[in-house]
Amino acid sequence: MKALHFGAGNIGRGFIGKILHDNGYSVTFADIDAEIIDALNEDGKYTVHIAEEDGETFEVTNVAGVNTITDDDALKTAILEADLITTAVGVNILPVIAKSIAPNLAGRGNSPLNIIACENAILATDTLKAEILKHTDELDGIGFPNSAVDRIVPIQKNDNLLDVKVEPFYEWVIEKARWIGDARLDGVTYVENLIPFIERKLFTVNTGHAAIAYYGKTLGFETVSEAMTNEKVEAFLKDVLNETMLYLTSNYDFTEAQQLSYIEKIIARFKNPHLSDDLDRVGRGVMRKLSAGDRIMKPLIYLEQNNLSCNALTELAAYALEFNNPDDPEVKERDEQIAQLGMQEFLTSHSHLNDGLIQKIKEYL
Incomplete structure (x- = not known):
């Protein structure tokens, strides 16, 4: 069996x-990084x-690489021969990937093919499919299951x-109903409804990471492992995750006991000294993380609307507004918009917050 994976970075190779x-599967990695692609082809x-x-x-063998900029013929062959196509490139790159995939689907024949976007975003495969449909309607025999993925791969x-x-x-959780064919993957969980698992990960792992990054930076820490040795950081993290638990248990079938157990596992992962990551990197993409549907604002808005405790998430939003990483272009974008619009209008238009919640955030600034 042959798989084509777009994105030869650490998540793509390591997960x-x-x-x-x-x-x-024999795995062909498609990427623009010529050095990595050449090394894959040389070492295998x-x-x-x-x-x-x-x-x-663990040794991963029977791998190869294709340069998506220079190897058009090799990429076409890899798409035509693939039994499975996956991505880990960032959701913003999916429209680019779609332009590479779409023109080559018509020549595949009728063998089953599953295309899965393994991105840190909700229903990313739906996004990829919509982009592919802009260029072709030849999708017979192709499954587009959404998935949720979770594995920490630090800078190294x-x-x-x-x-x-x-x-x-x-x-790695995959939508069962949208999977085509009988050849399922071991080491993967197939579920009927993916949304609870996507949001559990987003509002526990990703919200938790944001809490460590944004609060840890205010205390002068530089890495996750350094921050997690501090009692204040751990206490704040638990407060934040206890609030996101209210969102998750209110909207899905997770029990409080199940979520508390999951939180305990997540905190243990954050404490792993062999996984330490830079807080500037963890906190980057601050505009996305302050948006209405993301890891901070979505549970915050829900809890406030339902008169549930949200003090820790409110405080976290304030730390995100003060996060300073000059290497993050979204920090510059955030600051420019706040300077132009004012804090009130920025949080109204970008984060979709009401006046009462904005006032509570301002009290922490």
Whole structure:
């Protein structure tokens, strides 16, 4: 079986690529990074290191690379021969990927093909499918299941360019009904309704990461592991996640006991010293993280509207508004909009907050 994966970065190689390899797929990675693509073609393998004390190592073999800028013919062949196409490129790049995939689907024949966007976004495969449909309607025999993915892959520098360090925990959840064919993946959970799992991850892992980054920066910490040694950071993190738990248990079938257990696992992951990540990197993309449907504002708006406790999320929103990373272009964009519109109008238009909630946030600024 053959898989084509768009995105040869650490998530692609260390998470998605490894699972596909473990399921017997030969994996071709498509990317614009010529150095990584050349190394994949030269070595044909790489090693995944588990980030824990005496962590195991796993060799991923039977891999290759295709340069999406220069290798049009090789990319076309990889698409035509693929039994599975996956992505881990960032949701904003999906329209570009769609332009590469769409023209080559008509020549595939009738063999089953699943296309899955493994992105940190809600229903990303739907986004990719919509973009593909702008260029072709030849989608017979193709499944477009949405998925939710979760594995922390920190910034790292390894002796071998291709090697990747990843945390022990991972979760890949896929929509069962939209999967085409009988050849399902081991190591993956198939569910009828994906939304609860997407939002559980978004409002626990991602909201939690944001809380550590934005509050940790105010205390002068530089990395997640440094911040998580501080009692104030851990206490604030727990307060935030107890509030997002109210959102999750109110909207889905997760019980409080289930969510508390999940939170405990997530905090243990954040404390893993072998996974430490830079707070500036974790906090980047601040405009997206302040948007109405994302990790801070969506549960905050819900809790406020339903008269549920939301003090910690309100405080977190204030820290996000004060987050300063000069290397994040969204920090500049945020500051320019606030300077132009004022804080009140910015939070009204960008975050869709009401006046009462805006006033509560301002009290923390």
